[in-house]
Ligand code: ADP
């Protein structure tokens with residue numbers, strides 16, 4: 612029997628968040644309304660939301676052996692996310708950190724990310740995973756430093772090989788997120804997964820001006836049978852399958868916008884969750900927008916556990 616376990620591969624970092632009354636002026640000095648640390652990183656956030664929604668969830672990434680790592684471990688474990696296959700780099704490595712300003716007027720988040728020397732997950736690390744324990748593996752498109760062929764391309768090829776010898780119902784699904792426009796090497800990933808999440812920023816960087824235009828353009832570059840999904844902030848989300856069928860969802864704004872940090876990661880996780888449950892592409896992105904909208908009304912993602920979604 613196929614397991615329902617889902618794994619998200621990518622970054623875990625510490626988000627050091629200051630909530631400000633207004634977005635601050637340069638060279639000013641003021642007190643903030645609130646200040647806290649929380650676990651961040653797209654894959655870390657998505658794996659947490661998957662667990663909060665009820666999936667059996669695992670995170671795969673690298674840890675540095677420092678105090679921040681202990682904070683991250685505790686947070687993963689309190690959210691029920693396994694980190695059992697993560698590699699810890701012993702000395703001289705630093706946990707990536709983001710300094711984040713949340714504007715209390717509109718929930719906007721401004722991120723200053725610092726990533727010094729922590730290595731990315733390698734194919735070698737990935738090959739230690741027993742793929743038959745998983746139903747879905749999601750990759751956050753990360754930088755690839757060492758090789759002309761992206762390391763995630765190699766991991767996805769490894770999954771394809773695993774799937775080739777299995778019946779359709781036993782095959783594991785793959786998805787990849789292309790978010791940061793400053794990473795042209797991510798283009799290599801477009802035709803390597805079953806579901807491709809492209810961000811508004813990534814699409815705009817290619818001259819695309821709406822979610823519909825984005826999915827129509829990117830589906831041409833995806834592989835046979837794949838679908839492409841694009842979240843567009845307050846404009847909701849769109850998706851297209853390989854037959855060219857377009858589906859869209861509006862956004863579901865909360866009563867008050869408190870915190871949009873990780874809205875995209877939440878959308879990805881909730882969409883994957885719905886697809887794992889057998890929902891259609893249209894139903895899945897609508898669920899993604901509902902959960903992401905609810906997230907924008909609360910601080911962090913933890914409170915999603917207590918919300919009932921239809
Ligand atoms: P990111 O966090 O990566 O910038 P987006 O801004 O595209 O991601 O948002 C992802 C999803 O979160 C959107 O599709 C939408 O459903 C939801 N969302 C984002 N901003 C808002 C908002 N202001 N109000 C309600 N929902 C929002």
Ligand code: FRU
Pocket residue numbers: 624625626650651652653654656708709722724872873874875876
């Ligand atoms: C939100 C996020 C933050 C992290 C930053 C890294 O999507 O994952 O938690 O600090 O992006 O780019």
